[in-house]
Amino acid sequence: MRKYIWLLALPLLFAACEEDDKDQDLNAPSIDSLAINGKDHDVRLQAGNDMELEVTATDDQGLQEIKVDIHDIFDGHEHGKRALNKWSTVRNIPVSGKEANLKESFMVPGQATAGRYHALVQTLDEAGNEAPFKEINFVVENGQQPTFNVTSPNFSQEVHAPKGSTFGMQGTVEDQQDLAEIRIMIKPAHHDDHDHGDDDGHDHGHSHDDGPLIEKDFDLPGDSDTSFDLSNFSVTIPTDAETGHYHVEMVAKDGEGNYGLFKAKIHIM
Numbered sequence: 001m002r003k004y005i006w007l008l009a010l011p012l013l014f015a016a017c018e019e020d021d022k023d024q025d026l027n028a029p030s031i032d033s034l035a036i037n038g039k040d041h042d043v044r045l046q047a048g049n050d051m052e053l054e055v056t057a058t059d060d061q062g063l064q065e066i067k068v069d070i071h072d073i074f075d076g077h078e079h080g081k082r083a084l085n086k087w088s089t090v091r092n093i094p095v096s097g098k099e100a101n102l103k104e105s106f107m108v109p110g111q112a113t114a115g116r117y118h119a120l121v122q123t124l125d126e127a128g129n130e131a132p133f134k135e136i137n138f139v140v141e142n143g144q145q146p147t148f149n150v151t152s153p154n155f156s157q158e159v160h161a162p163k164g165s166t167f168g169m170q171g172t173v174e175d176q177q178d179l180a181e182i183r184i185m186i187k188p189a190h191h192d193d194h195d196h197g198d199d200d201g202h203d204h205g206h207s208h209d210d211g212p213l214i215e216k217d218f219d220l221p222g223d224s225d226t227s228f229d230l231s232n233f234s235v236t237i238p239t240d241a242e243t244g245h246y247h248v249e250m251v252a253k254d255g256e257g258n259y260g261l262f263k264a265k266i267h268i269m
Contacts (some may be wrong), residue, residue, distance in 0.1 A: 025127035029059035031134045034121055042263075043138035048110035051138075055102040059125040063095045066102055069120040072113070073137070074259065075251070084257040087112040087140065114145035115259030139261055146175040146252035146260030150230065155264035161237050161246075162269055168234035169248075172227050178255035179225040184233050187212035189245040189265060213241055228252070241268050 033056040036043045045051050055066055071088040087109050093102060116139055123131040152170035153159045161167045173182055214235050220228065250262040 025061045027060050028129040029123045029125045029131040031131050032056045034134050034136050045108050045140050047108050047112045047142035051106045053104045057123045058099045062126040063100050064126045065124040066093045066095055067122045072117050074115050084113045085111045112140050114142045145258040146254050148262040159266045161266045163237050164239045169230040171230045173252045174227050175254045179220045180255050181253045182218040183251045184216050185212040185249045186214040186246050189247050243269050
């Protein structure tokens with residue numbers, strides 16, 4: 001009889017051990033990879049099209065949930081503009097097992113305001129441990145955003161910018177309605193608003209981590225500024241700049257609140 005009772009108690013004993021193991025799980029899960037449409041940086045999406053988010057997450061015991069938070073990362077200077085159609089969405093996706101290879105589809109709204117967005121991803125395991133979040137930036141274009149026509153220099157090949165020299169561009173920024181503001185920056189290639197990797201994947205050790213090396217803003221107060229001449233931008237490369245690769249980044253905002261973005265690489269030497 002005692003042997004029979006002991007055998008009946010075995011399942012309860014194993015269940016209790018499993019619960020104890022779960023309670024003692026203090027190891028956070030990890031997000032091992034993150035991509036949008038197969039890319040982990042320099043992602044551009046068209047409003048009205050599908051977006052596939054790919055996440056690989058692992059845990060030593062068992063995963064429970066992946067949370068995805070998509071929202072804009074505009075510059076916050078949209079005051080006085082028309083109501084924007086900023087895209088934002090949050091999903092909590094159940095997962096299980098020690099490894100999850102998630103492919104989750106989203107539809108980018110057809111009327112989404114053009115500009116820079118990001119997807120913030122978090123993972124939770126069965127014990128309630130949370131992985132450090134990861135994010136991936138992407139740009140939404142809707143056909144109404146400002147566009148860039150850079151005729152010089154030729155950014156399809158390496159552009160050298162010697163220290164102490166004058167750097168400028170030729171071309172135009174165009175908008176169908178009205179340009180409101182243009183910001184042009186030169187900043188270290190690794191200092192790109194949490195982008196996942198540089199074009200060449202290297203940190204070049206620049207010392208200008210507090211902000212861009214060069215930044216110039218152009219306000220266009222008129223109501224019908226449909227073109228901006230890039231020859232208005234001309235700067236001297238500081239003689240104390242660190243040698244290495246930098247990005248020329250241009251952000252143009254129109255009267256409707258849409259953002260156009262341009263990025264190219266130069267080599268300061």
